[in-house]
Every structure is written in C-alpha cells, then in structure tokens.
Amino acid sequence: MQIRIKRPWECKESEVTEPTLYCNRRQFIKTGSLALLGSSLLASGMSMAEQNIITTKTAPLPGIKKTTYKLDDKLTTYSDATTYNNFYEFGTDKKSPALNATAFKTAPWRVSISGECAKTGRYNLEDILKPHSLEERIYRFRCVEAWSMVVPWVGFSLADLLKRFEPNSKAKYVEFITLHDPEQMPGQRRKVLDWPYTEGLRIDEAMHPLSMLVVGMYGNELPNQNGAPLRLIIPWKYGFKSIKSIVGIRFSETMPTSSWMKAGPSEYGFYANVNPEVDHPRWTQKRERRLGGFFKQDTLKFNGYAEEVASLYTGMNLKKFF
Ligand SMILES: Nc1nc2c(c(=O)[nH]1)N[C@H]1C(S)=C(S)[C@@H](COP(=O)(O)O)O[C@H]1N2
Ligand SMILES: [Mo]
Numbered sequence: 194m195q196i197r198i199k200r201p202w203e204c205k206e207s208e209v210t211e212p213t214l215y216c217n218r219r220q221f222i223k224t225g226s227l228a229l230l231g232s233s234l235l236a237s238g239m240s241m242a243e244q245n246i247i248t249t250k251t252a253p254l255p256g257i258k259k260t261t262y263k264l265d266d267k268l269t270t271y272s273d274a275t276t277y278n279n280f281y282e283f284g285t286d287k288k289s290p291a292l293n294a295t296a297f298k299t300a301p302w303r304v305s306i307s308g309e310c311a312k313t314g315r316y317n318l319e320d321i322l323k324p325h326s327l328e329e330r331i332y333r334f335r336c337v338e339a340w341s342m343v344v345p346w347v348g349f350s351l352a353d354l355l356k357r358f359e360p361n362s363k364a365k366y367v368e369f370i371t372l373h374d375p376e377q378m379p380g381q382r383r384k385v386l387d388w389p390y391t392e393g394l395r396i397d398e399a400m401h402p403l404s405m406l407v408v409g410m411y412g413n414e415l416p417n418q419n420g421a422p423l424r425l426i427i428p429w430k431y432g433f434k435s436i437k438s439i440v441g442i443r444f445s446e447t448m449p450t451s452s453w454m455k456a457g458p459s460e461y462g463f464y465a466n467v468n469p470e471v472d473h474p475r476w477t478q479k480r481e482r483r484l485g486g487f488f489k490q491d492t493l494k495f496n497g498y499a500e501e502v503a504s505l506y507t508g509m510n511l512k513k514f515f
Contacts, residue, residue: 242292251414251421254327257347262330262403269342271411273484278418279336280437281385282371282378289380290418297377299422299438308368308444311359318422322408324357325349329412330405335467335496336432341481346426347409352400360396360444367399368392368449369425370441386452392436393449393463394427395505403428403501429498431465462515466506467496471515 250271280290283297302318327347335341355367373389375381381388398404405426408415415421420437427434433453443449453461460474469479469492480489495502506514 251409251416253413254347254409256327257409257412258326258328260329260331260345262332264331264333264343266333266343268331269344269484274342274344274410275416275418277340277484279338279432280380280418280420282380282388282390282438283418284380285385291416293379294417297417297421297438299417302422302440304423304439305441306358306443307441309361309364309446310444311361312357321354321423325353327408332403332405332426332428333493333496333498334426334428334432334435335481335492337461337465337473337478339476339478339481339492340484341492342484345411346405346407347412347415348405348407348426350402351404351406351425352402354406355399355442358442358444363446364396364444366445366448367394367396368441368443368445369394369436369439370443371436372438372440387455388452389440390436390452391449392425392434392451392453394434395448396444397505398427401502401505403498429467429495429502431467433461434465464506464511464514466502466511466515467492468494468511468515470494471512 276291277287278290279287280294283290283293300318303315304318304321305315307313326349328349329345329347331343331345333341333343360367369392371390372378373381375388394404405428407420407424407426408422410416410419415424420435420439423439424437425435425439448463451461451463453465454463467478472478478492481492482489493499
C-alpha cells in the first residue's frame with residue numbers, strides 16, 4: 194500500500210466550493226455598484242492589492258472574428274475567471290496567481306520549436322502569431338478539482354500553427370513547456386512540481402480542430418494569471434492539460450511525461466480526458482461546480498465534446514488510459 198502525503202495543491206472540496214471571498218464577490222457582481230464593491234470587499238478582509246486585481250483589465254484585442262463555437266451555458270464572469278486560478282509558478286492558492294503575476298514580463302517572448310519537424314528554431318512571439326487571425330470561442334473548461342467555468346477564449350487552431358513547422362512522420366506526440374524563471378515565478382523556488390511545467394498531446398489530439406492556442410479572453414489580452422502571452426486550451430480534457438505561458442513546443446516520437454504524471458502517476462494520466470465514469474483516486478469526478486454557482490451539476494463525458502472527439506479514442510480502455 195502506498196502512504197499518501199497531502200500535497201499543497203490538494204485543496205479541500207470546501208475550499209473549492211464555498212470560500213467566503215467568493216460569496217462577497219458574487220454580491221458585488223450582482224449589484225455592480227462601486228460603493229458596494231468597496232464596502233463588501235473590505236468587509237471580507239480583502240487587501241488593496243486584492244481589490245485591484247478585480248478592477249484591472251488588460252488591453253482589448255482588435256479584429257476578433259466571432260465564434261462558431263457557442264454554448265447555451267451562462268458565461269463565467271471575467272472577475273471569477275481571473276481571480277480563481279491554478280498557476281503554481283505563482284503560488285498554489287487560487288488567489289495567488291492574480292496577486293503574484295502582476296509584474297510578470299511577457300514581452301519580449303520567444304518560443305522554441307524543436308524535435309521531429311522541418312522548421313525548428315527560436316521564434317519571436319510576433320512571428321508566431323502574425324499569420325493567424327484571432328477568433329473567439331466559448332468553451333466549457335473543467336478543472337480536475339471539480340470546478341468548471343465557461344469562458345470566451347481568443348486565439349486560433351493549434352493545428353494551424355503546428356502545420357507551419359512541418360512535423361515529419363516520426364512526430365507522434367507534441368510536448369509543451371512553460372517558462373522556467375524562478376526570479377519572476379516565486380512558486381518555482383519550491384519543488385512543488387518538477388519545473389518547468391510540461392504537458393503533452395498525441396499529435397492527432399493536437400491537430401483536432403477544437404484544440405486552441407489562446408492569447409486572450411473576454412475580448413482582451415490574456416491576463417498574466419491566465420497564462421499570458423500564450424497558452425493552450427483543450428476543452429475536452431481536465432484543466433491541467435491547458436498549459437500556460439508556453440516557451441517551447443517539441444515534436445517527439447515517444448510519449449512525453451508531463452509534470453503532473455511525474456507528481457502523481459496514479460492520479461494524473463497522460464490523456465486526462467474529462468470522464469465522469471472514472472473517479473480520481475481521492476474524489477468523484479461525477480459532478481462539478483461552476484465558478485460563481487452554488488449547486489453542483491453533472492460532469493459530461495469529454496466535458497460535453499464527445500460528439501467531436503470520442504472517435505480519437507475508439508477501442509481504448511479509458512479506465513486504463515485515464
Ligand atoms: N504552467 C502552468 N500551466 C497550468 C497550470 C499551472 O500550474 N502551471 N495549472 C493548470 C490547471 S490545473 C488549470 S485548472 C488551468 C487553470 O487555468 P485558468 O487559471 O486560466 O482557469 O491551468 C492549467 N495550466
Ligand atoms: Mo486544474
């Protein structure tokens with residue numbers, strides 16, 4: 194039997210669902226009054242810095258095409274999506290990324306392309322982005338910790354970018370790597386995860402039209418805490434696959450081992466498809482709570498994208514390949 198040590202990122206369900214801050218924030222959003230904002234936030238014991246993270250917005254992105262990916266679900270508020278984050282490079286509390294990433298430098302930014310492709314090299318972010326027109330897509334997003342949100346992401350198809358580097362026939366997988374910079378990322382000064390954060394996809398998953406490279410949300414540039422300047426969003430997989438602040442993309446013949454697989458191989462698999470039928474070893478995955486909501490709702494297989502993606506996994510035992 195394996196003895197389990199509780200890791201810092203294992204937050205209790207109670208912390209996920211009903212933090213007091215949360216309730217107060219909801220109150221503000223409903224009233225929309227600045228006077229009330231001040232009083233309700235101060236009443237909740239929020240610092241000035243915490244108040245500022247709610248009122249600061251990033252610059253708008255011009256020329257965004259409207260979405261072909263829409264949902265009937267109510268959008269998560271900008272405030273909720275930008276102040277309740279997982280970005281362990283900036284701390285393991287849900288509020289830490291918004292508080293600790295304010296001075297994070299996202300320009301100049303370079304992305305290195307390596308491995309099994311014709312056009313390896315280090316590219317400036319501007320050159321990476323230039324040929325792609327921006328599109329807004331409203332996706333469901335579900336964290337492995339059983340909370341979820343609905344966000345209008347701004348970006349483009351990951352496939353459109355990957356094809357430009359001309360992957361060869363040995364490119365069976367794609368690995369993504371986050372910046373490693375403990376000076377800027379205080380969370381990396383502790384070995385919470387094996388830094389830098391890495392994630393991986395099978396090449397057909399990466400090339401699927403739903404897979405998205407993201408540079409913005411809610412019509413504006415990506416806030417630092419949400420993974421500026423460039424992140425992945427893979428809507429049918431648990432949130433941890435959607436790696437933030439990407440500086441490396443590597444095509445490989447063998448399956449890459451992600452940071453989460455190294456941290457807990459029995460809990461975090463390579464596939465990480467949202468699946469209500471396969472419980473996490475320590476909690477159920479059958480239900481989820483929307484940020485801003487109080488009641489749980491059923492989790493959908495492949496997070497509701499089964500029609501689009503189930504064929505990627507035909508014949509696979511999804512209990513084994515979790
Ligand atoms: N580099 C990096 N990427 C990351 C994480 C992280 O800690 N570091 N957390 C992941 C997890 S667990 C989730 S749920 C999502 C959260 O994205 P959001 O904060 O934009 O909602 O980011 C994912 N990407
Ligand atoms: Mo997550």
